[in-house]
Amino acid sequence: MNFTLKIWRQRHSSAEGRLVTYSVTDISPDASFLEMLDVLNADLVAKGEEPVAFDHDCREGICGSCGLVINGRAHGPNKGAATCEVRMRSFSDAEPITVEPWHAKPFPVIKDLIVDRTAFDRIMNAGGFVSVKTGQAPDANAIPVPKDAAEEAFDAAACIGCGACVAACKNGSAMLFVAAKVSHLALLPQGDAERNERVQKMIAQMDEEGFGGCSNTYACEAECPKEISVVHIARLNREFLRAALV
Ligand code: SF4
Ligand code: FES
Numbered sequence: 001m002n003f004t005l006k007i008w009r010q011r012h013s014s015a016e017g018r019l020v021t022y023s024v025t026d027i028s029p030d031a032s033f034l035e036m037l038d039v040l041n042a043d044l045v046a047k048g049e050e051p052v053a054f055d056h057d058c059r060e061g062i063c064g065s066c067g068l069v070i071n072g073r074a075h076g077p078n079k080g081a082a083t084c085e086v087r088m089r090s091f092s093d094a095e096p097i098t099v100e101p102w103h104a105k106p107f108p109v110i111k112d113l114i115v116d117r118t119a120f121d122r123i124m125n126a127g128g129f130v131s132v133k134t135g136q137a138p139d140a141n142a143i144p145v146p147k148d149a150a151e152e153a154f155d156a157a158a159c160i161g162c163g164a165c166v167a168a169c170k171n172g173s174a175m176l177f178v179a180a181k182v183s184h185l186a187l188l189p190q191g192d193a194e195r196n197e198r199v200q201k202m203i204a205q206m207d208e209e210g211f212g213g214c215s216n217t218y219a220c221e222a223e224c225p226k227e228i229s230v231v232h233i234a235r236l237n238r239e240f241l242r243a244a245l246v
Helices: 033-046 118-127 147-157 164-168 175-186 189-208 219-223 231-245
Strands: 003-009 018-024 096-100 109-111
Touching: 018 033, 118 175, 118 189, 147 175, 164 175, 164 219, 175 189, 175 219, 175 231, 189 231
Parallel strands: 003 096
Antiparallel strands: 003 018
16 A cells, blocks of 8 residues: 655654655555554655654553544544554555644644653642552452442543543543543542542642643544543542532
8 A cells, every 4th residue: 555644743842843745655454553654764764864753662552652643533543443553454545644743732742743741640640549558469359349330440440541532622631531540549449548639639730731621522532542431521520529528
């Protein structure tokens, strides 16, 4: 397959960025999107040009580092898939493809397609953890957890912190990310001791980082590679109200 790519190039965070056109040829339909970018970069290096900087690690939908906006959609055309899981057969031969980084104020561009997502780390540092003593792994099995709660907590824990929810939202809201983290721990007995403090601190940090309010469009749920439900946002709101009342 052959493609014409328009890729966002930006030398550093304060430099002006622009879309630059490249061509890639003889790409296998089974190649992943990142492998296609590897081919482009090998060509650029061979020509003495600077390769395109993009973030990646696991390349199997686990680490959350590979987010790109592909043809205007966070993580591209496939539902429930991260950028690294998108295969080139998802595109038509010769289809023009535009590749951009997440565009959101709290995620400044570091270089080309790489953004700084440490705002998410600071939100997690504010309360996305359990600091009570929970014992060793076998002790976890000694604490009864209702099946429904365990399954909902597990669904929320699938969040990989990629930031697609922010990139997809017209308000740049991080509500789905924070909701997944708060929900995960609020549903489990081990998270109960710090429940009220956690939601207040994480929301305060989210606001301080400059993320917008929920747009109520469900764009976050639609583009989330782990298909985290907006039902968790409703729980986040309830948890916040509950913390204010106790
Ligand atoms: S909620 Fe979904 S889109 Fe948002 S950070 Fe988590 S996995 Fe990514
Ligand atoms: S590279 Fe890890 S989720 Fe894509």
